[in-house]
Amino acid sequence: MSRPIVAVLCHEGHRPPGMAAVEAAAEVRYTSADGLPAALQGAQVLFLWDFFSTALQNAWHAADSLEWIHVPAAGVDKLLFDELRSSGITVTNARGIFDRPMAEFVLGSMLAFAKDLPGLLSQQRQQAWQHRDTEGLYRKRALIVGTGSIGRETARLLRAVGMDVAGAGRTARAGDADFGEVFASADLAAVVPGFDYVVMVAPLTDQTRHLVDAAVLDAMKPTARLVNVGRGACVNTDALVAALQTGSIAGAALDVFEAEPLPRGHPLWTMENVIISPHLSGDARGCLPELAAQFAENFARFTGGEPLLNQIDKQLGFAAPQ
Template identity: 60%
Template sequence: MIGTEIPVLAVLCGDRRPPDMDAVEAAAEIRYTDEKGLPDALRGADALFVYDFLSTAVPGAWHAADRIRWVHIASAGVDPVMFPELRESDVVLTNSRGVFDDSIAEYVLGVVIAFAKDLPRSLELQRQRRWQHRESERVAGRRALVVGTGPIGRAIARLLRAAGLDVSGMGRRARGEDPDFGTVHASADLVRVAAGFDYVIAVAPLTDETKGMFDAAAFAAMKPSARFVNVGRGELVVTDELVTALRAGEIAGAALDVFDTEPLPVDHPLWTLDNVVISPHMSGDFVGWRNTLVEVFADNFARWRDGRPLRNVVDKQLGYVPSGH
């Protein structure tokens, strides 16, 4: 609640301004800025909208944030703004949870089917004009482990179950009788349980506990026929150890939408592996997604102006929005 004064809103957006901001612009003084101008935009601002959610500029400019009370990021992941000064402050942090759930789930189902039906090889043979008959796998009856039990993970679980897969989850703590996953394993048990699954899907938030959780030990524990899918964060994976596992045949393939370095360098060995599907951090980006992100922010802005409870409030100690919030 900020009373009757006109709030000052800094918007980190670079050269691409967010669409459909008319309602917000009518109710606030807006300072659109790129990374270079962020410190000046933050001085005297009441709130910050991190529309450029891939930017890592906020920590370096935070010294100028002398009045900020609320930060909203246009993504589900909040790791770009999880620096100590913000984490330890009383500034409220919200994210855009819910925007990308179904589209990311569709991507995951798509790559599962692509692997099972050997579609990448079919496209390559088509380009070569080669008629090469092969047998393909069924997806029904295969087992999938979804590592990350938030809304995106649940959307993935529901869609994979609808396709006939047997789905389990993995989260901070083990539990049974979950409505979407059935059984949820504890993340600490990844190496112990990974061998039981044909697809291992990473969608966990990036935290101190999850960073690098997919390492040599995790890949060695998986079936040689297993496929790994990462739609979470690139830093969940020790990339060099994934490359080694793929080359050694410790796992059969990987579909990767996120990387620890983006864009993926042109000379990176992942480009050369024929058992890898690469997409440029686009699994959730459906037509109109930018407008939807602004709708989520504009709704929260109206709530903030009116003093009503905000949606998608992040627990800054956990690094994500707890279930039920």
């Protein structure tokens, strides 16, 4: 193919690293959101390095030659507006890069609850010496809602520390290599009573929005905890606040929220049974070069006429298994 044009949406001074091979093979146009319409004219490829941006929808009229969009993130729900869904443009994501960091973050959140790390740190600040027993994770049961690559890596890690793991996905099945049994997400309220931890790693789709609602939270054990590192809107925030306030569940570790940043003064901030982190579970040090290298590898496939990796099913809203 002739020398392609690649538009890269990024903040000024924050270009992706390791782009030399792409720059050697293509005309690369680095742009902020304001310049995106001009950069898209004639471009075959869009690299959304600023993956939180929603600028593409407003610049869509200028995408006259676009064939492929790459998003260096796991979730693509903010990108898939109707015109893009119905187009023939291929969308790919960063499947695989965040699996291990997010799995480790889930395990860390569980350990924080089991060993009461927030309470220990509070005592340390008060110079208070107060012995007490803590919990274990061995043989505790975890339900992982979301059976993609992040969920599978999480399942493998939790099994390695002796937890019993099952999954929840679009369809129920038995004999899964990583989860053993997979329950249907639609049956979540009937399934959660058997688990000590419910871990949300599902993408945000029409089917998963508010999947964890008042009925699911009410059905959980009063000793159970919710861990959400997937998408904030997969959990009904008002129902979660009520469940935490009434003791319907024992706690929640939340890395994602329906509104981000979590507004100042929100009741979740001051709950002693809640661990809050600012959407960073997948952001391990060194991931930026990996994300750029993944795009460069896929770009080489694009110019070579090979199938692209991590293609998104735009109707489902997530990448099909490799």
